Amino acid sequence: MSVQKEYETVKELLTNYLEERKFRKTPERYAILEEIYKIDEHFDIDYLYNLFKKKHFSVSKATIYNTLELLMEAGLVRKHQFGKVQAFYEKSYFNKNHDHIIMLDDFEIIEFCDPRIDEIKNDFEEAMDIEIESHSLYFYARKKKVDNKK
Amino acid sequence: MSVQKEYETVKELLTNYLEERKFRKTPERYAILEEIYKIDEHFDIDYLYNLFKKKHFSVSKATIYNTLELLMEAGLVRKHQFGKVQAFYEKSYFNKNHDHIIMLDDFEIIEFCDPRIDEIKNDFEEAMDIEIESHSLYFYARKKKVDNKK
């Protein structure tokens, strides 16, 4: 699906979300959503903020924080803590649930999926009579050192 | 094993760790280690800081931060981010590796172990030729709503 087509889809979802709760359809909310769905990696607040600054479309950080919060609630964005203070985000609608390997050498982020996570999740839900709303799994890894001893 | 006995054990481990690297054996480092091994839950920096304040044993926050960092490196403490800004810690030596379920109703923290995590870890290590140093897995859950419709 093209980027433009994807945006059309999530834009509709946002509109529904806002209308359902009688929230306002501000240009900032749509602009932020659109930018996010153009980004293919993980980004932080500053990245978005600078993006808008470069485009001479002024959006304050307060609004970015607020809007990302709202988009999370709408299920259109995922937030990550990666063990850092500063949070990272990513678009979430067309990406199915996935987990992350953080490469400690260069902080590259690799995504992966493994059905066993869901199995574990389901087992615990049943065993403990709880409902697991979400999960976060990070592997922190390094490239294997080349072993010169042969 | 009694709390006192446990402390004796980790105290020795800390001593070895410090001696190996020619770090100093300061009273603060041992006092912090001892307190931590008396705590059976997850705690944050402030909790520790206030604990010492109450005992009239003065330890600065800077030292607590430094020492927890050191104890982590020594493998005696684990740090958690739980998706919050502020970090939580727990003693780690007698607890084997485990993961956490965070109950969103009351922020209770439940620990669990599941061998499938290690399986996943091993599979990825092999498939990608990396070494996974650590991982963090949290399930965010709620008690199941009682269904009155029968």
Add this chain to the structure above:
DNA sequence: CTCAATGCAAATCATTTGCACACCC
């Protein structure tokens, strides 16, 4: 027109840093 949303700056909160002093080695 009204009130929710935005923008800006100030406030907050966890964590880090700089530096003088203390005390382990």
Add this chain to the structure above:
DNA sequence: GGGTGTGCAAATGATTTGCATTGAG
């Protein structure tokens, strides 16, 4: 004694908040 570790306070950096202003409904 010498230099690492500590304490304190100031600095930092991400996030939150308060409030005046704007603009969506």
